[in-house]
Amino acid sequence: MAMGEDFVELTEKQKKARRSRSLAIGIALAALVVLFYVATIVKFGPHFFNG
Amino acid sequence: MALIGDNQYDTPSVRLSEATASDYIELLKPRVMSLVVFTAFVGLVAAPGTVHPVLGFIAILAIAVGAGASGALNMWYDADIDAVMSRTSGRPIPSGRIAPKEALAFGLVLATMSVFTLGVLVNWLAASILAFTIFFYAVVYTMWLKRSTPQNIVIGGAAGAFPPMVGWAAASGSVSLESVVLFAIIFMWTPPHFWALALFKAGDYGAAGVPMMPNVRGARSTRRQIFIYSLMLAPIGVLPWILGFASAAYGLVAIFLGAGFVWYAYQVLRMSDFDGAMLPARKLFGYSIIYLFGIFLALLADVLAAGFVAGS
Numbered sequence: 001m002a003m004g005e006d007f008v009e010l011t012e013k014q015k016k017a018r019r020s021r022s023l024a025i026g027i028a029l030a031a032l033v034v035l036f037y038v039a040t041i042v043k044f045g046p047h048f049f050n051g
Numbered sequence: 052m053a054l055i056g057d058n059q060y061d062t063p064s065v066r067l068s069e070a071t072a073s074d075y076i077e078l079l080k081p082r083v084m085s086l087v088v089f090t091a092f093v094g095l096v097a098a099p100g101t102v103h104p105v106l107g108f109i110a111i112l113a114i115a116v117g118a119g120a121s122g123a124l125n126m127w128y129d130a131d132i133d134a135v136m137s138r139t140s141g142r143p144i145p146s147g148r149i150a151p152k153e154a155l156a157f158g159l160v161l162a163t164m165s166v167f168t169l170g171v172l173v174n175w176l177a178a179s180i181l182a183f184t185i186f187f188y189a190v191v192y193t194m195w196l197k198r199s200t201p202q203n204i205v206i207g208g209a210a211g212a213f214p215p216m217v218g219w220a221a222a223s224g225s226v227s228l229e230s231v232v233l234f235a236i237i238f239m240w241t242p243p244h245f246w247a248l249a250l251f252k253a254g255d256y257g258a259a260g261v262p263m264m265p266n267v268r269g270a271r272s273t274r275r276q277i278f279i280y281s282l283m284l285a286p287i288g289v290l291p292w293i294l295g296f297a298s299a300a301y302g303l304v305a306i307f308l309g310a311g312f313v314w315y316a317y318q319v320l321r322m323s324d325f326d327g328a329m330l331p332a333r334k335l336f337g338y339s340i341i342y343l344f345g346i347f348l349a350l351l352a353d354v355l356a357a358g359f360v361a362g363s
Binding site for chain 1: 068071072075103109172
């Protein structure tokens with residue numbers, strides 16, 4: 001069975017679109033992490049770090 | 052009416068997407084989102100009590116994403132209608148850039164994330180109203196009312212009226228008479244705003260089979276109803292002053308803006324049945340956006356001015 005038949009070659013336009021989507025997902029996830037981190041500090045206050 | 056699952060926009064089993072991030076942003080209806088963000092922000096600022104700026108920002112962000120999710124779910128379900136209408140045929144799904152299933156998944160993920168983020172980080176009352184707003188817009192309005200009754204945007208208008216109430220609940224943790232008044236202003240504004248658009252886009256809605264008021268009851272009845280709603284809207288816009296949570300300066304602005312709305316609606320009422328250009332309807336549509344923006348901007352300025360005076 002030829003494994004190569006399962007692969008699809010992306011066109012330049014598809015590659016560019018995929019990069020754009022991946023970048024947007026990455027930025028959104030990073031922003032969400034920062035958002036939850038900052039919100040946790042705000043909600044619990046500075047004493048959160050003092051044990 | 053065909054359900055989206057078995058229509059022509061469904062995709063074959065293997066499909067390589069050429070959709071960029073901006074196509075997905077378009078699914079969020081950024082222009083509608085901007086008005087939602089603004090009215091929610093005013094609700095948040097006008098509410099009693101203080102909210103930490105970071106949590107306030109998160110609340111507005113969650114409301115914006117929730118509104119965007121509603122837009123994506125609306126575009127998913129209405130792709131067949133959007134393809135027929137000139138105003139919407141270039142949207143990502145009818146133009147083939149995004150598959151319906153992708154839009155559905157995108158909308159559901161954003162809706163879930165926005166509600167839970169608002170609930171966990173701000174409060175669950177605001178999150179509950181946001182969840183109900185998304186449900187109301189995507190299910191009650193889009194899936195049920197829009198295709199079944201000419202009162203679609205009258206009842207469905209509630210979805211667009213909830214954001215200031217969500218903002219208010221995010222800041223104060225409650226729903227009060229003041230936030231209901233903010234809701235009522237947008238609720239009463241929605242029918243004349245959309246019927247003005249429907250008057251000069253009646254052909255589009257008719258071709259798509261959407262029972263908008265001009266297609267069902269005729270242009271004359273629609274013009275009369277626009278005028279009646281504008282007569283009800285103008286005094287409701289002044290209510291924040293009458294009820295004492297805005298100053299006389301706001302009241303004067305609201306009276307002036309409301310009188311303008313009634314005047315433009317009167318021009319629409321007087322419009323001839325044979326007016327093909329429908330300039331008065333186009334002017335009312337444009338003015339209605341200025342009206343809503345103006346009312347909430349005046350309220351925002353009023354609240355900020357009151358805060359400045361109290362602080363000095």
